[in-house]
Amino acid sequence: MYRYDEYDQAIVDARVDEFRDQVTRRLSGAMTEDQFKPLRLMNGLYLQLHAYMLRIAVPYGTLDSRQMRLLAHIARKYDRGYGHFTTRQNIQFNWIRLSDAPDILAELATAQMHAIQTSGNCIRNISSDQFAGAAADEVADPRPVAELIRQWSTFHPEFSYLPRKFKIAVIAADEDRAAMRLHDIGLKLVRRPNEQGGDLGAEVYVGGGMGRTPMIAPLIKDFVPLGELMGYLEAALRVYNRYGRRDNIYKARIKILLHEIGADAYREQVEAEWVAVRDQGIDPPAAELERIAAMFAGPAFDPAAPDAVDRSDPDFAVWLDQNVRAHKAPGHAIVTISLKPVGGIPGDATADQIDLMADLAQAHSFDELRVTHAQNIVLPHVRKDALYGVWQALRDAGLAEPNLDLIGDIIACPGLDYCSLANARSIPLAQKISRRFAGRERELGELKLKISGCINACGHHHAGHIGILGVDRKGTENYQLLLGGSGAEDVSLGKITGPGFDEDGVVDAIARVTDRYLAERTSGERFLDTYRRLGMAPFKEAIYG
Amino acid sequence: MKLLTGNDLATGDVIWWTGSGWSRHVAEAADVGEGGEAILQAEEGARRVNVPYLLDAVPTPEGPRPAHIKDRIRAAGPTVRADLTLTPADPQAGSWVI
Numbered sequence: 001m002y003r004y005d006e007y008d009q010a011i012v013d014a015r016v017d018e019f020r021d022q023v024t025r026r027l028s029g030a031m032t033e034d035q036f037k038p039l040r041l042m043n044g045l046y047l048q049l050h051a052y053m054l055r056i057a058v059p060y061g062t063l064d065s066r067q068m069r070l071l072a073h074i075a076r077k078y079d080r081g082y083g084h085f086t087t088r089q090n091i092q093f094n095w096i097r098l099s100d101a102p103d104i105l106a107e108l109a110t111a112q113m114h115a116i117q118t119s120g121n122c123i124r125n126i127s128s129d130q131f132a133g134a135a136a137d138e139v140a141d142p143r144p145v146a147e148l149i150r151q152w153s154t155f156h157p158e159f160s161y162l163p164r165k166f167k168i169a170v171i172a173a174d175e176d177r178a179a180m181r182l183h184d185i186g187l188k189l190v191r192r193p194n195e196q197g198g199d200l201g202a203e204v205y206v207g208g209g210m211g212r213t214p215m216i217a218p219l220i221k222d223f224v225p226l227g228e229l230m231g232y233l234e235a236a237l238r239v240y241n242r243y244g245r246r247d248n249i250y251k252a253r254i255k256i257l258l259h260e261i262g263a264d265a266y267r268e269q270v271e272a273e274w275v276a277v278r279d280q281g282i283d284p285p286a287a288e289l290e291r292i293a294a295m296f297a298g299p300a301f302d303p304a305a306p307d308a309v310d311r312s313d314p315d316f317a318v319w320l321d322q323n324v325r326a327h328k329a330p331g332h333a334i335v336t337i338s339l340k341p342v343g344g345i346p347g348d349a350t351a352d353q354i355d356l357m358a359d360l361a362q363a364h365s366f367d368e369l370r371v372t373h374a375q376n377i378v379l380p381h382v383r384k385d386a387l388y389g390v391w392q393a394l395r396d397a398g399l400a401e402p403n404l405d406l407i408g409d410i411i412a413c414p415g416l417d418y419c420s421l422a423n424a425r426s427i428p429l430a431q432k433i434s435r436r437f438a439g440r441e442r443e444l445g446e447l448k449l450k451i452s453g454c455i456n457a458c459g460h461h462h463a464g465h466i467g468i469l470g471v472d473r474k475g476t477e478n479y480q481l482l483l484g485g486s487g488a489e490d491v492s493l494g495k496i497t498g499p500g501f502d503e504d505g506v507v508d509a510i511a512r513v514t515d516r517y518l519a520e521r522t523s524g525e526r527f528l529d530t531y532r533r534l535g536m537a538p539f540k541e542a543i544y545g
Numbered sequence: 546m547k548l549l550t551g552n553d554l555a556t557g558d559v560i561w562w563t564g565s566g567w568s569r570h571v572a573e574a575a576d577v578g579e580g581g582e583a584i585l586q587a588e589e590g591a592r593r594v595n596v597p598y599l600l601d602a603v604p605t606p607e608g609p610r611p612a613h614i615k616d617r618i619r620a621a622g623p624t625v626r627a628d629l630t631l632t633p634a635d636p637q638a639g640s641w642v643i
Contacts, residue, residue, distance in 0.1 A: 026554075027554065027555060029592050033595055033596060047552060047557065047595070047596060049559075049615070049618060049619050050557075050558075050559055050619065050622060050623070051552070051556070051557035051558065051559075052557040080629060095557075095629075096557065097555060097556045097557060098554065098555055098556070098557060099555045099556070345625055345626075416614065416615060416618060417618060417623040417624055417625050417626075418623060422615075425618075425624065425625075427623075427625045428624060428625055431625065475612070475613055475614065476614075477614065
């Protein structure tokens with residue numbers, strides 16, 4: 001994992017001191033809320049439906065056990081005993097006092113954590129593949145590049161007041177586990193064959209996103225050598241900063257710029273700007289990337305770790321098949337801890353559960369954890385001969401639901417239960433769906449269901465095989481149903497089925513959709529495959545008759 | 546009827562204007578009638594409330610019930626965590642909100 005150098009620590013410590021002074025001035029009345037709001041948002045502090053909410057950054061979703069325990073401590077000392085892991089690989093605390101916020105940030109800084117780049121029109125926390133450094137299918141660990149982008153983007157003076165927020169994802173495998181093409185910029189690390197075996201570089205996709213106007217990012221550059229990537233990003237952001245709209249918040253994202261001028265025109269402008277910035281020393285020397293990469297060097301995996309796993313406990317075997325994935329090192333495995341118990345709140349974990357996951361990471365995963373955009377937690381490096389013990393500990397803590405990528409593994413935003421922007425509740429709906437389909441999840445196979453409580457799409461409803469969007473219809477919650485979306489390498493945007501439903505109605509509609517899928521599927525077809533083969537018509541008929 | 550609400554500056558708690566001060570309980574909220582904007586300005590200026598706004602509500606025997614579901618959830622707490630509502634584990638809290 002990356003460890004702060006003196007500059008990182010000094011920056012974070014200085015920010016804590018600055019925010020403490022700002023909070024003092026706000027509480028004393030020296031600042032109005034209008035003056036204070038942009039400052040608190042720069043430190044991840046929102047005012048939500050019930051209280052202040054603090055969003056803490058988890059850069060590229062990677063944590064160690066000390067940091068995880070600190071989150072549990074914050075949940076106990078400053079909040080109400082739990083936290084909410086988000087679709088941006090961050091964590092939110094819902095019941096924060098303004099007067100406590102500087103102390104919380106000071107405690108976070110002791111573990112190299114902060115809440116910078118979790119709000120505002122800046123480059124937000126960089127997201128990545130939760131299996132980075134462990135997956136057998138990656139060409140390289142994407143996190144050193146993500147970290148370099150973090151360093152380049154943090155407090156970047158030119159990009160701190162962009163037309164709108166800006167999200168970057170980095171992956172390095174053909175399987176897209178980070179919804180890469182639904183980001184403002186998506187980077188896929190690839191190797192370009194050469195006599196030395198292959199130069200590492202990036203495919204650059206620009207202009208993706210969900211929200212009010214969902215778009216899939218087109219490929220803008222098929223290969224940027226790693227040593228020139230920061231200059232290219234500088235050029236890409238400059239063109240957006242220059243031409244992105246500031247007159248209309250709904251048309252300010254880079255996807256709108258791409259849509260309005262076209263990908264070719266944008267590409268040409270970036271190329272021209274790239275020539276202009278190339279001699280400005282933006283790309284760091286190779287030694288700096290090597291310094292960062294060295295901190296992500298994999299643990300010393302035991303080559304003698306046994307590969308066999310005793311599957312005699314049937315409950316364990318189910319979990320093993322569903323929540324455990326292949327690791328690049330023999331005798332090891334990647335464990336996904338589902339934060340989606342039947343009837344639970346997606347992404348929520350109690351302080352005790354957070355502590356337990358930290359303990360397991362320290363004992364069995366080389367001290368590493370990951371937060372996933374699907375609101376789960378990953379132990380990336382577990383010896384196979386430790387899996388049974390890990391599962392038992394998780395089971396005893398209510399964390400062993402074997403539902404990864406099944407219909408119960410629901411992504412849901414906080415919705416109207418917590419969020420001041422929401423139009424409808426997401427969580428109660430997720431709970432009803434989870435209960436309705438409990439016991440049938442494996443029969444339905446891979447089925448990614450995603451719920452947003454408003455058009456901003458924090459619950460990724462456009463990318464759900466089944467998506468749900470909550471709307472306000474004359475003061476009443478109403479839910480639109482979408483089918484056919486995907487955030488993976490087969491990326492697509494869901495389509496609305498027709499008129500919306502009330503809460504119970506949308507659950508019934510999903511049951512009719514899945515029944516039709518079971519009746520129509522051919523061998524090996526996922527729900528998404530059947531939908532793509534048949535189209536909307538048979539499902540619409542099943543829903544509306 | 547019209548209510549005045551906002552958040553406590555330091556704690557972030559949802560608070561309601563009672564006619565003489567602020568309460569966390571919507572049941573104690575007062576009808577501000579047409580005079581709400583003046584109270585809002587005065588209280589915000591004195592930093593006794595943060596981000597205040599006026600809303601419609603309906604009088605009931607149990608007290609005012611905000612007209613919009615968002616304000617009812619603000620008043621009662623998350624519908625999915627009965628243990629965090631102002632009257633913890635109140636079985637009536639859900640039906641009052643919805």
